[in-house]
Amino acid sequence: MKKVLLLLANGFEAVEASVFTDVIGWNQLSGDGSTKLVTVGTREKLKCTFNFTVIPEMTLDEVDVDEFDALAIPGGFEEAGFYQDAYSEEFLNIIRKFDQANKIIASICVASLPIAKSGVLDGRKATSYNLKDGIRQKELATYGVHVVNQPIVIDNNIITSYNPSTAFDVAFKLLEQLTSEENCNYVKKLMGF
Incomplete structure (x- = not known):
């Protein structure tokens, strides 16, 4: 069984987390059955960007x-406190440990920023939120990242994306890397894609 750690900071965006729970869950129940997702939070109770509460x-x-094969990180909003948790040393250390073990790290939107802040993207290619005058991509560049303004950027074991519209594509890319292209396409078909 391949286990995915879904790393949640307070203020995360619920839709960006839900794609991982659904894609990995659909595979567990109806695909090849080889994946399991575990939700891990910075605290015992988390509030999403728009006040949805998660335990x-x-x-x-x-x-x-x-115990895990991959790390998945949804982005969030500064106004909801996302960066307070996502930039904590404890959060950054989890990212470093996954990268040191060369395990897959899949992120959506601004979740690439704590990955970059951890130091693991220095000198590598990645992307981040691309709207609002590219402010988040500019921030990403301050960490030594070669910013690529594309929907999804993969550099070795790290997947980054540039806004919430890419969420399902990132989750499917993670599933494909954990299983196979054939299995991923089967799960996509079952989900109506």
């Missing part, structure tokens, strides 16, 4: 990175 299965202090 994760685990908190960061309970995580053993060796």
